[in-house]
Amino acid sequence: AQSVAQPEDQVNVAEGNPLTVKCTYSVSGNPYLFWYVQYPNRGLQFLLKYITGDNLVKGSYGFEAEFNKSQTSFHLKKPSALVSDSALYFCAVRDRNNAGNMLTFGGGTRLMVKP
Amino acid sequence: GAVVSQHPSRVICKSGTSVKIECRSLDFQATTMFWYRQFPKQSLMLMATSNEGSKATYEQGVEKDKFLINHASLTLSTLTVTSAHPEDSSFYICSARKGRTSGAVTYEQYFGPGTRLTVT
Numbered sequence: 414a415q416s417v418a419q420p421e422d423q424v425n426v427a428e429g430n431p432l433t434v435k436c437t438y439s440v441s442g443n444p445y446l447f448w449y450v451q452y453p454n455r456g457l458q459f460l461l462k463y464i465t466g467d468n469l470v471k472g473s474y475g476f477e478a479e480f481n482k483s484q485t486s487f488h489l490k491k492p493s494a495l496v497s498d499s500a501l502y503f504c505a506v507r508d509r510n511n512a513g514n515m516l517t518f519g520g521g522t523r524l525m526v527k528p
Numbered sequence: 529g530a531v532v533s534q535h536p537s538r539v540i541c542k543s544g545t546s547v548k549i550e551c552r553s554l555d556f557q558a559t560t561m562f563w564y565r566q567f568p569k570q571s572l573m574l575m576a577t578s579n580e581g582s583k584a585t586y587e588q589g590v591e592k593d594k595f596l597i598n599h600a601s602l603t604l605s606t607l608t609v610t611s612a613h614p615e616d617s618s619f620y621i622c623s624a625r626k627g628r629t630s631g632a633v634t635y636e637q638y639f640g641p642g643t644r645l646t647v648t
Binding site: 447449454455456457458459462503515516518519520521 | 532534562569570571572574577619621623636637638639640641642644
């Protein structure tokens with residue numbers, strides 16, 4: 414079984430400050446990890462993924478995430494938050510050995526960036 | 529790019545009627561499409577996995593006779609909510625994964641914009 418935990422329902426940060434949205438995962442094998450962003454009444458937009466290789470992954474809109482195997486984490490980060498980053502963020506995992514190729518999503522974290 | 533569209537974006541129907549939602553991959557072939565349901569302020573819940581030309585695989589607890597899925601072509605999957613009830617009101621999101629004929633398998637799923645279903 415695979416699972417994802419996003420321990421924070423909401424993260425508040427001031428514009429211009431760094432932001433972190435936490436994600437931890439559990440899979441039986443090696444993971445593929447993803448971050449998606451969702452704006453109100455919209456579908457999910459892909460931000461970045463970790464498949465293999467460099468643990469630090471850079472994605473869209475200045476976001477990055479670091480894969481930490483020992484801590485089974487894949488926290489999303491951005492050096493300087495923008496008000497327009499305010500949205501719902503989902504972390505997702507897929508086990509490489511999962512023949513069904515299904516993504517399991519975390520519960521989501523609402524990011525609020527205040528001017 | 530990899531664009532996925534859904535139609536309609538919003539639909540209101542009366543209880544007891546059926547509603548069809550279309551999911552299309554516009555610029556790539558999708559051998560696999562996924563249907564999700566999202567309740568307010570909650571995460572996405574996978575309803576079913578649809579492979580082109582074969583029957584959909586439903587997640588536990590999802591009624592296959594109520595949520596009919598058809599994936600007749602490499603660019604189109606449809607979800608039909610039959611005999612809809614108010615509790616079926618939700619945000620339905622589809623996603624599509626590229627097939628090998630479209631290049632390397634990137635493991636990414638490309639999501640549609642979602643369909644807001646309201647059953648009165």
